[in-house]
Amino acid sequence: MVLGISPDTPKAQLKFKEKEDLPYTLLADDKKEVAKKYDVLKEKNMYGKKVIGIARKNRARVRGGEARRACGRGAGVREGGS
Helix, strand or coil: CCEEHHHHHHHHHHHHHHHHCCCCCCCCCCCCCHHHHCCEEEEEEEEEEEEECCCCCCEEEEECCEEEEEEEEECCCCCCCC
């Protein structure tokens, strides 16, 4: 199962899913509760202005462990993940 999550509203998520014809579920974290739990809110520089935004992360939950990186260099499963 594949899930996507972002701080967008449910309405924005639905529009994006339909536009891109995505075959998986998108979750809205508009209150940034999940982002805070996974510590992905980071300071970014946007057009010379410092803002707090989401650091892009890929994670996969699997039976018996958690893949710290779901794709790219360093991908792999760590046994006993929570």
